Amino acid sequence: MSINITNEGFFNSHFLAEKTRDNPLIRVMALHALAYCERLFYLEEVEEIRVADANIYAGRRLHEGLDKGSKKYTLELASQELGIRGKVDYICTNAGELIIYEHKKGRSNKGNQAWPSDYLQTTTYGLLVSEHFNRPVKELRIRYHADNKTIVIPFDLNKAKNEILKAVKRARELRSCLQRPPVNVPENLCRTCSLAPVCLPEEEHFAAEGKEKPVRLFPAEDERRVIHILEQGAFISKDGYQIIIHLPDGEKKAISTAHISSLVLHGNVQISTQTIHFCAANEIGIHWLSYGGHYVAALQRGAGFVQRHHRQYDAFCKPFFTTLLIARLCQAKVENQLKYILRLARAKRSTPVQNKKTLEATINAIRHEIKAIARIEKTLSKADDGDIVEYDKLTGEMRGHEGRAGREYFKALACILNLEKDSFLYFDGRNRRPPRDPFNALLSFGYALLYKDCVAAIQAVGLDPCFGFFHTPRSTAYPLALDLMELFRVIMWDMPLIASVNRKQWRKQDFEITGKQVWLNKEGRKKAIILYENRKKEKWKHPVLKYSLSYARTIELEARLLEKEWTGSPGLFARLRLR
Numbered sequence: 001m002s003i004n005i006t007n008e009g010f011f012n013s014h015f016l017a018e019k020t021r022d023n024p025l026i027r028v029m030a031l032h033a034l035a036y037c038e039r040l041f042y043l044e045e046v047e048e049i050r051v052a053d054a055n056i057y058a059g060r061r062l063h064e065g066l067d068k069g070s071k072k073y074t075l076e077l078a079s080q081e082l083g084i085r086g087k088v089d090y091i092c093t094n095a096g097e098l099i100i101y102e103h104k105k106g107r108s109n110k111g112n113q114a115w116p117s118d119y120l121q122t123t124t125y126g127l128l129v130s131e132h133f134n135r136p137v138k139e140l141r142i143r144y145h146a147d148n149k150t151i152v153i154p155f156d157l158n159k160a161k162n163e164i165l166k167a168v169k170r171a172r173e174l175r176s177c178l179q180r181p182p183v184n185v186p187e188n189l190c191r192t193c194s195l196a197p198v199c200l201p202e203e204e205h206f207a208a209e210g211k212e213k214p215v216r217l218f219p220a221e222d223e224r225r226v227i228h229i230l231e232q233g234a235f236i237s238k239d240g241y242q243i244i245i246h247l248p249d250g251e252k253k254a255i256s257t258a259h260i261s262s263l264v265l266h267g268n269v270q271i272s273t274q275t276i277h278f279c280a281a282n283e284i285g286i287h288w289l290s291y292g293g294h295y296v297a298a299l300q301r302g303a304g305f306v307q308r309h310h311r312q313y314d315a316f317c318k319p320f321f322t323t324l325l326i327a328r329l330c331q332a333k334v335e336n337q338l339k340y341i342l343r344l345a346r347a348k349r350s351t352p353v354q355n356k357k358t359l360e361a362t363i364n365a366i367r368h369e370i371k372a373i374a375r376i377e378k379t380l381s382k383a384d385d386g387d388i389v390e391y392d393k394l395t396g397e398m399r400g401h402e403g404r405a406g407r408e409y410f411k412a413l414a415c416i417l418n419l420e421k422d423s424f425l426y427f428d429g430r431n432r433r434p435p436r437d438p439f440n441a442l443l444s445f446g447y448a449l450l451y452k453d454c455v456a457a458i459q460a461v462g463l464d465p466c467f468g469f470f471h472t473p474r475s476t477a478y479p480l481a482l483d484l485m486e487l488f489r490v491i492m493w494d495m496p497l498i499a500s501v502n503r504k505q506w507r508k509q510d511f512e513i514t515g516k517q518v519w520l521n522k523e524g525r526k527k528a529i530i531l532y533e534n535r536k537k538e539k540w541k542h543p544v545l546k547y548s549l550s551y552a553r554t555i556e557l558e559a560r561l562l563e564k565e566w567t568g569s570p571g572l573f574a575r576l577r578l579r
């Protein structure tokens with residue numbers, strides 16, 4: 001028999017048109033995910049979250065490397081009647097009979113069976129092929145390469161049709177839901193699931209059951225790099241799988257896209273449209289910062305995220321919920337400020353007496369604010385549904401406590417740094433917009449870098465950064481990114497910055513002074529970026545989850561834990577504390 005290979009270009013445009021329909025066909029691979037875990041189906045198919053991990057690349061390589069032989073064919077098929085579409089990798093004809101092959105990298109189930117998800121996937125291919133050629137498939141063969149087993153499954157058209165229609169029905173039900181299905185599969189399935197770093201099943205069990213120590217399925221570090229481009233007049237283009245940085249002096253630098261997590265363009269740096277398209281399609285972030293370090297914009301992918309945004313809006317419209325989150329966020333921020341000040345004070349051997357008194361007063365003042373926030377949190381935790389609670393008033397009070405604690409914190413920092421008045425880094429409290437001294441310029445620049453990473457983490461999780469719970473909406477910055485930043489200001493920037501000041505790493509020549517405004521110049525910005533990026537790579541042990549991960553990953557983890565506050569596993573956000 002002859003088989004006509006479907007024109008791939010035609011089929012791709014058909015798939016694109018499919019996406020715009022109200023009830024698009026379901027991908028066969030989505031049914032595979034459904035049989036594995038309903039939550040996996042939901043994350044991939046409904047929320048469009050796909051993570052290509054090492055297993056997935058290995059699977060792709062396996063398929064690319066297989067010798068199809070002369071009698072094996074690949075077809076892309078769709079069936080309106082069944083409501084599915086997919087690419088059948090190997091159809092073989094043997095004595096006029098149709099046989100479907102599916103290759104899997106892993107092991108078979110108990111050495112003699114197919115896994116349910118593989119069975120459903122291959123059976124669906126059988127149905128598609130039967131319908132396309134209007135004749136039944138003889139059998140399905142699943143080849144498991146890890147244990148070298150081929151499982152042969154006789155094909156029963158009616159049985160297959162019933163099973164697939166049932167699965168398609170369930171898939172459509174899930175597709176119309178706004179809520180993610182719960183984590184409800186054996187732990188061993190989660191350990192090999194590519195979406196575990198997004199789903200965080202172990203953390204869900206930990207939050208729900210108080211499991212002693214969750215296994216870390218969330219990657220400890222991101223091996224890809226953030227590329228900052230500071231050279232004014234540079235141009236960025238793409239060549240295949242390489243990003244090319246064209247420097248103004250004619251020099252070119254090529255970096256493999258596999259090694260880049262995001263590009264940060266400082267000031268007058270151009271980028272080609274093709275590069276922007278490529279970055280959007282391959283989850284490489286692009287952030288634009290002004291020459292002076294202000295955050296300007298980020299590349300945001302279109303569509304997707306609808307369900308996540310809905311759930312976020314729903315949650316943030318509940319005053320009880322947001323007020324409690326604010327209490328936890330303020331508590332975490334101010335406690336970290338206090339712990340850092342105490343740590344610095346212990347480390348400083350000879351603080352002048354005058355400063356010691358001021359320092360003690362500021363420490364007491366911060367403690368006072370912490371107690372006040374804790375009292376509000378207690379009131380909120382005890383409140384019942386029917387109680388009349390003045391949420392706006394409590395929120396205002398907490399903003400006051402947090403603001404006062406912040407002022408005391410910077411006063412304490414000034415005491416501890418104890419720099420001479422004629423030192424170019426002399427610090428006498430926080431000022432900004434614009435910073436009026438080098439130390440404040442450093443603080444502002446580091447916070448801008450941190451803000452960029454908070455925006456990136458929020459985008460990676462698929463939340464809407466415009467809609468926060470603590471910071472009020474404003475046009476210059478995303479409120480949710482500012483909210484998330486509060487957890488990291490001390491840990492990610494104040495600590496490495498103060499350490500660098502103590503090491504005397506800064507020079508007057510690192511700054512530019514224009515009237516009353518102070519900025520970091522190119523050399524200063526380079527130093528600050530290196531300091532910040534190195535801090536991100538450092539690992540620490542999360543005090544609640546008790547596993548180690550880099551600070552860079554911690555930002556994304558907190559953004560994911562924040563989302564869990566309204567998706568069924570609350571209690572883990574904003575619990576990170578300095579030791």
Ligand code: SF4
Pocket residue numbers: 036037038039040041043182183184185189190191193194195196199200201
């Ligand atoms: S990590 Fe587990 S619960 Fe989450 S999607 Fe994967 S298999 Fe399902």
